[in-house]
Amino acid sequence: xxxxxxxxxxxxxxxxxLQTLAAMGEQHGYGIARRxxxxxxxxxxxxxxxxxxxxxxLQQHGWIDAEWGVSDNNRKAKFYRITERxxxxxxxxxxxxxxxxxxxxxxxxxxx
Amino acid sequence: xxxxxxxxxxERVRTFFHKGPMDAELDAEMAAHLEMAIxxxxxxxxxxxxxxxxxxxxxxxxQRAREEQRAARGLPGLDVLAQDLRYTVRTLRRDAGFTLxxxxxxxxxxxxxxxxxxxxxxxxxxxxxxxxxxxxxxxATVNPTxxxxxxxxxxxxxxxxxxxxxxxTAVTGYFAFxxxxxxxxxxxxxxxxxxxxxxxxxxxxxxxxxxVLGRLFLPEETLHASRPVAVLSYxxxxxxxxxxxxxxxxxVSFNGTPVTVIGxxxxxxxxxxxxxxxxRVDMFVxxxxxDYEDDGNALALMGRLKPGVTLEQAQEEANRLFPKLDTxxxxxxxxxxxxxxxxxxxxxVSGKLRRSLIVLWCAVGMILLIVCVNLSNLLLARAxxxxxxxxxxxxxxxxxxxxxxxxxxxxxxxxxxxxxLGLGLAEGVIAWLAHQGSxxxxxxxxxxxxxxxxxxxxxxxxxxxxxxxxxxxxxMASGHLQEALKDSGPxxxxxxxxxxxxxxxxxxxxxxxxxxxxxxxxxxxxxLHLLDVDLGFRPEHADTxxxxxxxxxxxxxxxxxxxxxxxxxxxxxxxxxAGITDNLPLSxxxxxxxxxxxxxxxxxxxxGTFVFIVSPGYLGAIGMRLVEGRDFRxxxxxxxxxxxxxxxxxxxxxxxxxxxxxxxEAGGTDVRVIGVxxxxxxxxxxxxxxxxxxxxxxxxxxxxxxxxVRSALPAGTLGGSVMATLRAIDPGQPATQLRPLQGVVDHxxxxxxxxxxxxxxxxxxxxxLAALGIYGVIAYSVTRxxxxxxxxxxxxxxxxxxxxxVLGRTLKLVGVGLAVGLMASLLAARGIASLxxxxxxTDWMTYVGMAMLLLAVAAVAGYVPAWRASRVNPLxxxxxx
Numbered sequence: 001x002x003x004x005x006x007x008x009x010x011x012x013x014x015x016x017x018l019q020t021l022a023a024m025g026e027q028h029g030y031g032i033a034r035r036x037x038x039x040x041x042x043x044x045x046x047x048x049x050x051x052x053x054x055x056x057x058l059q060q061h062g063w064i065d066a067e068w069g070v071s072d073n074n075r076k077a078k079f080y081r082i083t084e085r086x087x088x089x090x091x092x093x094x095x096x097x098x099x100x101x102x103x104x105x106x107x108x109x110x111x112x
Numbered sequence: 113x114x115x116x117x118x119x120x121x122x123e124r125v126r127t128f129f130h131k132g133p134m135d136a137e138l139d140a141e142m143a144a145h146l147e148m149a150i151x152x153x154x155x156x157x158x159x160x161x162x163x164x165x166x167x168x169x170x171x172x173x174x175q176r177a178r179e180e181q182r183a184a185r186g187l188p189g190l191d192v193l194a195q196d197l198r199y200t201v202r203t204l205r206r207d208a209g210f211t212l213x214x215x216x217x218x219x220x221x222x223x224x225x226x227x228x229x230x231x232x233x234x235x236x237x238x239x240x241x242x243x244x245x246x247x248x249x250x251x252a253t254v255n256p257t258x259x260x261x262x263x264x265x266x267x268x269x270x271x272x273x274x275x276x277x278x279x280x281t282a283v284t285g286y287f288a289f290x291x292x293x294x295x296x297x298x299x300x301x302x303x304x305x306x307x308x309x310x311x312x313x314x315x316x317x318x319x320x321x322x323x324v325l326g327r328l329f330l331p332e333e334t335l336h337a338s339r340p341v342a343v344l345s346y347x348x349x350x351x352x353x354x355x356x357x358x359x360x361x362x363x364v365s366f367n368g369t370p371v372t373v374i375g376x377x378x379x380x381x382x383x384x385x386x387x388x389x390x391x392r393v394d395m396f397v398x399x400x401x402x403d404y405e406d407d408g409n410a411l412a413l414m415g416r417l418k419p420g421v422t423l424e425q426a427q428e429e430a431n432r433l434f435p436k437l438d439t440x441x442x443x444x445x446x447x448x449x450x451x452x453x454x455x456x457x458x459x460x461v462s463g464k465l466r467r468s469l470i471v472l473w474c475a476v477g478m479i480l481l482i483v484c485v486n487l488s489n490l491l492l493a494r495a496x497x498x499x500x501x502x503x504x505x506x507x508x509x510x511x512x513x514x515x516x517x518x519x520x521x522x523x524x525x526x527x528x529x530x531x532x533l534g535l536g537l538a539e540g541v542i543a544w545l546a547h548q549g550s551x552x553x554x555x556x557x558x559x560x561x562x563x564x565x566x567x568x569x570x571x572x573x574x575x576x577x578x579x580x581x582x583x584x585x586x587x588m589a590s591g592h593l594q595e596a597l598k599d600s601g602p603x604x605x606x607x608x609x610x611x612x613x614x615x616x617x618x619x620x621x622x623x624x625x626x627x628x629x630x631x632x633x634x635x636x637x638x639x640l641h642l643l644d645v646d647l648g649f650r651p652e653h654a655d656t657x658x659x660x661x662x663x664x665x666x667x668x669x670x671x672x673x674x675x676x677x678x679x680x681x682x683x684x685x686x687x688x689x690a691g692i693t694d695n696l697p698l699s700x701x702x703x704x705x706x707x708x709x710x711x712x713x714x715x716x717x718x719x720g721t722f723v724f725i726v727s728p729g730y731l732g733a734i735g736m737r738l739v740e741g742r743d744f745r746x747x748x749x750x751x752x753x754x755x756x757x758x759x760x761x762x763x764x765x766x767x768x769x770x771x772x773x774x775x776x777e778a779g780g781t782d783v784r785v786i787g788v789x790x791x792x793x794x795x796x797x798x799x800x801x802x803x804x805x806x807x808x809x810x811x812x813x814x815x816x817x818x819x820x821v822r823s824a825l826p827a828g829t830l831g832g833s834v835m836a837t838l839r840a841i842d843p844g845q846p847a848t849q850l851r852p853l854q855g856v857v858d859h860x861x862x863x864x865x866x867x868x869x870x871x872x873x874x875x876x877x878x879x880x881l882a883a884l885g886i887y888g889v890i891a892y893s894v895t896r897x898x899x900x901x902x903x904x905x906x907x908x909x910x911x912x913x914x915x916x917x918v919l920g921r922t923l924k925l926v927g928v929g930l931a932v933g934l935m936a937s938l939l940a941a942r943g944i945a946s947l948x949x950x951x952x953x954t955d956w957m958t959y960v961g962m963a964m965l966l967l968a969v970a971a972v973a974g975y976v977p978a979w980r981a982s983r984v985n986p987l988x989x990x991x992x993x
Contacts, residue, residue: 030145034152047172048145052138053184060123060185073151077144078137 013046013054015097018090021064021082028069028077029055055080063089128186138181142174192514193521200522210494211526214487217884218530218576220877221476221483223537225572228476228870230542230565232469234555235462241380241558243320244416249426250460251283251413254451264288264409267401269450270312272437273413279426280415284318286311287399288412289702291695291816292391293658296846297352299365304352305658305846306366307392308342309383310399316343316377318416325349326360326375333374334398340371341398346379348394367662368844371397382557386461387412390552390859408704414457427454461554468867471944475631475874478624480576482881485621487580489885491523492614493892495584516586523581524574531573535566552862583613611896614889618882619929625875625882626933626966627940632868632875633958634941634951639868641950642861648758648792648801649697650735654853655827656696657834659817660845671810674727675746676841677819682729684833686825691730694814695723696853697794698860702815704779706757706805708765721761721803722794723779725814731756731789731806733820734853741772741787744808748786753811755783758804762788778805779812797861798949820853827852867947879966883973890922891977901981902989911982918981922974923967930963 020035033048058064063086069079153163204211239245252263274283293305313334333341353359363370384391430452546559681690703720728744762771771785791801831850838845941953
């Protein structure tokens with residue numbers, strides 16, 4: 001099963017986390033990880049623990065904020081929220097990715 | 113984006129220092145995460161155990177996530193560094209013997225470097241301890257040939273120059289012919305001697321020295337017959353007046369006259385250390401210019417340049433002004449043809465020492481190199497012993513860079529410890545040196561280990577660590593993994609290569625030590641030559657004491673008093689002869705002119721002549737040799753007064769003729785030559801004798817009085833009775849010490865003695881370190897070859913043969929090192945040629961002697977392991993692996 005999953009490219013996880021937060025609003029680490037798994041249709045090989053390195057990186061850039069809060073089922077958890085600067089960064093990175101994906105797509109299609 | 117980058121960098125540094133809380137928070141977060149995951153799994157129908165297992169699988173390892181997060185948030189490099197540091201300290205502590213030796217060697221090397229740097233920094237690099245000291249300029253005659261008199265200017269020439277120049281904000285000076293203990297404190301039963309310098313009214317203002325208490329001289333205090341005032345030096349104020357702040361404004365009795373103390377100078381101002389190294393100055397009194405109008409050249413001048421005026425511009429102006437000054441002077445016949453050479457005051461104070469200091473600096477630099485080579489060697493040996501450890505670490509995934517870094521960190525830790533200890537050592541040496549008041553080195557009192565020196569230490573430590581850590585590091589990292597792990601046997605190729613590097617290091621070390629030894633040897637021989645110099649007088653078995661001297665005394669009374677002193681001192685049991693002079697050789701000096709009467713001389717043919725006004729018997733007491741004629745007598749006729757000249761003067765004025773009985777003009781007076789003495793070194797032990805003449809106290813006014821006593825008794829024994837006799841004749845005799853005349857000679861050689869001592873110590877240190885290096889390498893190779901030696905001995909090699917083989921290897925190394933070293937020494941010797949005296953830079957005796965010494969020490973260093981090799985028990989050796 002592991003062989004068929006996509007290995008994450010460096011930097012892609014950060015973008016996924018940003019996008020997830022932008023789409024879902026406030027969310028804790030577990031929630032973000034689950035959401036990425038679901039959205040990707042379980043196609044990505046994600047060790048959920050990896051998400052915490054990504055979260056601290058984004059935090060240090062000032063793209064997301066964090067606050068301790070209480071989850072739906074009354075559990076203490078740290079909630080993350082995208083900041084204004086984070087949204088700007090997301091727009092930039094998403095545009096970049098889409099261009100890159102489009103180009104890659106064209107390049108790979110030409111032979112067929 | 114750049115903004116984000118900056119912010120992130122800052123955050124990472126910040127988090128590095130908040131590890132604990134951040135880790136705790138992450139742990140809490142991950143725990144919550146896992147529990148939520150388990151809950152969800154259980155809800156979807158798993159058993160709690162299976163839910164937990166699945167959650168853990170999905171999470172992918174708590175520890176790994178923790179480390180990833182740490183690496184992302186903080187400074188992973190720094191974390192690793194801290195880890196390496198802890199590991200290093202642990203391994204070094206385990207190997208305490210090695211650590212101790214390494215740190216000690218380093219401390220010696222670095223300590224010596226810092227101490228010498230502090231001296232160099234104070235004497236050469238740092239400005240003088242005055243505000244805007246670079247604007248201070250010394251004004252002295254071009255090419256002085258007659259000591260201080262030729263470096264000084266008369267009162268009216270000084271005034272003229274002050275008025276005419278446009279380059280200086282102020283020109284000032286001090287009276288250059290002050291002898292020690294020229295004042296005495298007479299407010300007590302036994303007068304206490306003090307040394308006072310006469311300075312012009314604007315002296316301290318020009319230098320920029322402010323008093324810590326009271327004030328400086330007022331213009332009206334530098335006028336004729338004004339109220340006598342004095343400014344005290346800080347140490348004198350502390351010593352003599354107990355630091356009493358109430359002293360300012362009080363009148364203290366000096367020379368029987370009340371002198372008002374108007375101020376105390378700061379501790380940082382040490383006149384002696386700047387202008388007259390090795391002497392102590394107690395107080396300053398104003399030089400009343402109008403009182404000295406009829407005197408000759410007596411003022412040592414200096415000035416403060418106006419801002420923006422360069423030394424060259426000032427020199428150009430001085431070249432124009434000085435030759436013309438004499439037109440307005442009172443006594444143009446004495447003072448014709450003034451010239452002036454301007455020199456930065458700093459250059460004047462320490463310029464002469466530059467070469468010696470640079471040599472010293474090079475010597476300690478070499479010591480440091482030897483230290484580095486030695487440590488490289490030690491570390492190489494250690495690294496070889498640890499090769500398995502490193503191979504194991506490499507096999508476990510440590511990168512080469514990590515291992516090199518580990519080794520560099522190790523050397524950095526060692527050199528930091530060495531530097532800390534060395535700094536302490538240097539601190540001690542410098543503190544000791546700063547209190548060597550009798551050492552004739554300028555600026556000694558302002559010596560201290562300052563921030564620059566500490567920075568220098570840090571620089572040296574890092575450089576040293578790099579130098580001695582790099583070699584073993586690279587060696588190690590390029591080693592073959594499998595070979596090391598295989599427990600490479602003795603004599604394997606890697607081992608041999610290893611030893612070649614170490615051999616090269618030892619050769620370098622021996623060569624460096626050789627250069628140091630030859631340099632020190634040459635300087636030492638120069639010094640020994642100096643000790644053998646015929647000074648023209650015999651300082652051994654002669655003692656001297658400064659007598660009470662009253663400037664206003666009538667000539668007749670003085671002659672009677674001097675005669676009485678000489679007669680009664682000579683009557684003391686144990687005293688052979690005694691005599692009095694106003695100036696001792698190798699002390700202060702002054703000069704007048706002398707020429708044969710009735711002879712016309714070309715300009716430049718005559719020279720300033722050193723004048724000594726003496727009592728009959730003085731020449732015998734100090735041990736000067738009469739070549740012709742006779743000494744003065746108390747009943748000599750003064751019509752005309754007699755004069756005794758030295759051989760140089762006799763040769764110059766009456767070449768080929770008998771000078772005895774001839775009439776000459778000395779200082780404007782007719783005199784008859786009654787004797788000729790062998791030349792005396794009047795200015796320095798090293799310099800040649802100048803023109804000298806001796807005049808009788810009966811006809812000329814002396815400037816001071818020093819009694820010289822020839823006696824086989826030590827000064828300590830004789831001192832009491834001499835003092836009692838002097839007291840009986842003159843109750844005003846201050847409590848000065850009878851001291852051996854040798855002290856005067858020693859003082860004039862003290863800076864050379866100091867340099868020779870230091871270079872000698874460094875050479876000895878170099879030799880010791882080289883011996884240690886040789887021992888280390890040979891002992892190590894013997895250990896490695898134990899098995900081989902065992903086999904040889906089992907096959908019948910005798911003990912002698914084994915010893916010879918090891919010794920042979922040692923001597924081969926040392927021989928190559930010596931060859932390189934001797935060649936380098938020839939080059940280095942040329943660099944110090946100007947510091948040698950009576951010794952050629954190619955003095956073969958020194959080269960051979962030092963080579964033998966080095967060989968002998970090396971042989972001993974090699975013999976110990978050789979002896980040990982010959983004790984190898986073949987059975988034990990063969991069983992070893």
